[in-house]
Amino acid sequence: MLGFIARRLMQSLIVMAVVSAVSFSLFNFVGDPVNNMVGQDATRERREQIREALGLNDSILTQYGRFVGNMVQGDFGLSYRIKRPVDELILERLPATLELVFVSAILAMGFGIAAGVYTGIRRDSWLSRALLSGSLVGVSLPTFIIGIGLIYVFAVNLRWLPSSGRGGTVDLGWWSTSLLTADGWSSIILPAITLSLFQATMILRLVRAEMLEVMRTDFIKFARARGLGERTINFGHALKNTLVPVVTIIGLNIGNLIAFSVITETVFQWPGTGLMFIQAVDFVDVPIMAAYLVFVALLFVTINLLVDILYVAIDPRIRIGTA
Amino acid sequence: MTDAAHDRRDDGSEHPIRPDEDLRPRADDVGQPPPPGFWRRAADSDVFYSFVRSPTAMVAAAVTILSMLACFAAPLIAPFDPFDPAQISLWDGKLPPAWAEGGRAEYLLGTDNQGRDMLSTILYGGRLSIIVGLAAVFLGMALGVMLGVISGYLGGAVDALIMRVADVQLTIPGLLLAILINGIARTMLPPESRDELAIYVVIVAIGLTDWPQFARVVRGATLVESQKEYVLAARVIGLPSWLIMLRHVLPNVLRPVLVLATIGLALAIIAEATLSFLGQGIPPTTPSLGTLIRVGNEYLFSGLWWITFFPAIALVVLVFAVNLLGDWMRDALNPKLR
């Protein structure tokens, strides 16, 4: 069991090393960092000075080592455009993104799993059919269209909810939250629904598919042949076996929530990291792009590590080796 | 890790009843009919049977094919050419649809801010969206299938390398990667050809983010197939690896790829639209559906709803039809459900 976790941890470290190498190479491939510092009209000597000062004349490996060293301490240098430390910028905007993703994840998982289990068990009820058809519409609606639609209906026409921004925030010192104010909540409703809808329908469909898969196994048939009740079979046997693949799926889905938060934040002008990233791409602000890349990978790897630990809790075949 | 247990086949005597086999004439029956040709076999196949029995699948296929045909025939059937400045006049800009107050009959769905006919721009834009989607899926599929078969069949270090690369790539959600690839590629292109090459950049960006899905599925299927005895028999005959992969493994792993490619097409069309909506994709000079929605979005608050609404509907209907088709295909091609 410890071996299993250790192996996964090892893999995560390798993944992070590769991702950091990629984001390091961004600096070298995209644009000339010196130009970005001093502009086109600097003299040759001045450029050479800066190259030396930035360590650009060192070997690639040395530079990479320095990059990783700084990265581990959270130092990604200065933004080319805003000329402020990147880690500061990210930390400032991180609460907005994480709160949005958190609320969306709860919505997506709560609805997705409940509806998935329901449609898996009550295969032929009208509600199942409706949910299933609805879910197909759900996966066909691009996130930005959902966002625009919601804004048009609830913000522009009905004027019930704000169309952009985060509302009032409360500063907790190290974290500024909008989840403690009323207009903060009213601001997060539309973006959170937008972000969670696609993932919720995705989770619904996957949970249902897994449920049906488990229902076809021999041990369910054997449980039936022993006369066990539907409830016991559905919740005691089937659901538990569905959990392993579902946990994996949910791990991946949280990663996707972060990706799609870029769109949601753009549509709702939500002041989070996704919006910052898309602006950075527009201006080729490499330090921010690189930092965001590493940040997303780190989040993803952490979630997957948690998922692996959950596996161990769920599945005795991993917890205990064969006798 | 639990799949292997489920996939075990019973080698015991009694296979589940195989109705279709029992009723089919055995080859050693006297007076057997000649073997059916390709079309007869296709018409007789279970997949075709399930298709004609599913109205949803037929409607979805019809909508998909019709909208693709309409878009590809845009130069022939569109009332205007939105790229011909001679046909555009700013005086006709921002006209509502024909049935609304102030609408004009020649512009059925109204006009956009530049006076282009909405219906025509949607047809041309749809064509672009579909082309990008198809090309991107094809690129991702070709790359993924090839690497997946090689990885699964050869195993060892090659397998480890390919799958680790896929793992790393999967840590960055596809859309972010596409934005990144797209953003980087554009800065490396000379400014004057950026718009011209944008479409290819988008295709490559989406295609490159797609391949790990294909590779994983194909690798899994290849691992199963290459343990099967027909592959072992081919190895004992002494056929070289490339031939076995090409003739024996590849045709047998394509079934899940078909489903994945259909769903992938829907996702690729969405991805293109999303990139364009974020201003990272196809430029407004030759707009795709996503670009149209982006442009229209700026006028949404001033009440010009049709500039966004119609392209959005076109996009959603197209994607929905493709998804329906993929959904049906997943069930029809899944041997466990039959």
Added chain:
Amino acid sequence: MSELLEIEGLDVEFPTRRGVVKAARGVSLNVKRGEVLGLVGESGAGKSTIGNAIIDLLEPPGRVAAGEIRFQGESLRGRSEDEMRRIRGDRIGMIFQDPQTSLNPLLTVGEQLVETIRKCLGFSEEAAQTRARELLEQVGITEPEARLRAYPHQFSGGMRQRVVIALALAGEPDLLLADEPTTALDVSIQAQILELIRRLCKDRDLGVIIVTHDIGVIAEIADRVCVMYRGEVVETGEVSQVLGAPRHEYTRSLIAAVPRPDRRLERFASVDYIEGGVKPFKRIDVRTHWLGAAVRQAAATGPAVTVEGMDLSFTLRRAILPRNRKYLKAVDDVSFEIREGESFGLVGESGSGKSTVARIIAGLYRPDAGVVRLMGRDVSTTPREPEAKAARRALQMIFQDPYSSLNARMKVLEIVAEPIRFFRLAEGEADVRRIVGDLLDHVGLGAEAALRYPHEFSGGQRQRISIARALASRPRILICDEPTSALDVSVQATILNLLRDLQDELGLTMLFISHDLPVIRQMCDRVAVMRHGRICEIAPTERLFEAPEHDYTKHLLKLMPRMDLLGAA
């Protein structure tokens, strides 16, 4: 004694797109308490359907169309799902074929037992615990206290099947349905499980219906037997009568096709009844044909196959630290020789390494150590040398599973022609087609088969296609890896006859691998017995069967089903 279960005129239907398939037609049978009824038949006979119909668990869209099922005098038909649930487990228990998949992997054995006992008997948690312990003891599991807390994956296959039996008996049913309960198990474990079922039947005065394809199982355990053929019961009676003096023509041919463990026959009795109107094979004259050309080539010196000191380990667990790595020694210092034209048998239980040896010889695995020589040429040390490759071409292999041994996407013509085309063994396409047609004729399929796809053929016919594909390389050595163990016994007889004919005509050297001792006795000149990757004993077949030397051989021979009931057919 009154009947426990009576079935009268039972029809079971499966509606499909190609019409309604009747899986059972007018089936009538009955079971008493304390009696084991065997339900025997080949695939498609509908025997499993009967068991599922009794407890109303037919796979949809199957349904009982007509007939009556009476259990302890009450009809079981038309019961609601709730009523059936109270009957399942409480009054009728069921065991399935595969113990690997019958248990929920995420719950402990104890949890599954307690849950079933509480549902069926209404016990308290504590009483159910005690009962679960007793049950495990009764089915022969030692240390039941500790085993209750274990998960299914911590049990071996045989032990798992014992747990499954304990679960089926947890509700103290009066009738036990066992669907192929030993098919997935090794012979030695099979004997123990059958013994257990028989004992429980007598001790608890249970009625037992055991569904099987294996005449040996019937001979071992059943009191009475029903023989099924294509959905109908063709014969019912006492085991000694049905096996010893069968009345129905089908039963007679079925029993004639069972390989005899007690003596060697020249040929298997042909089983005309099953295959319907089998045409006489149109065979080619091997002496003048392309196929016989290899026979006329000068034979190499030395034995056809030599294996010296062969070792192979599989990695079970990879780890960075060597002490954490786990290996399985699949083949351990194996050496033997197969003489030109000889038929050499390799016998052992699953996991004995017999198939691995075959695959190493065929070049599918590389051994860790040791040398393989074909016709005197070393083919294992430098397998990529052209000379080694050429030598390997003299060897072909026939596999176990007819459903996966042919590429479903290729026509039979492409399958059989592939080696001929690739190695340019014929001149021109017309020649290739003629040769493929002749080969298909020769294996008894007919040249017309060439234009069809594998899925259009039955298991036995597919195995004939595999044989034709192997012959297309004009091999001198043929490895048969359990070639008939996935086939019905009647089909097995015809395939074994074909293999023998081919060996005689072409002078093939044959390596025949099987877990089935009677089949080995019929097919082989010499036999090697394998266990845990090692060879225990090599001896001429008749000597091995009449006077085994190694203890393990004696043990295996003792486990062979008693076929003394069978008449002197």
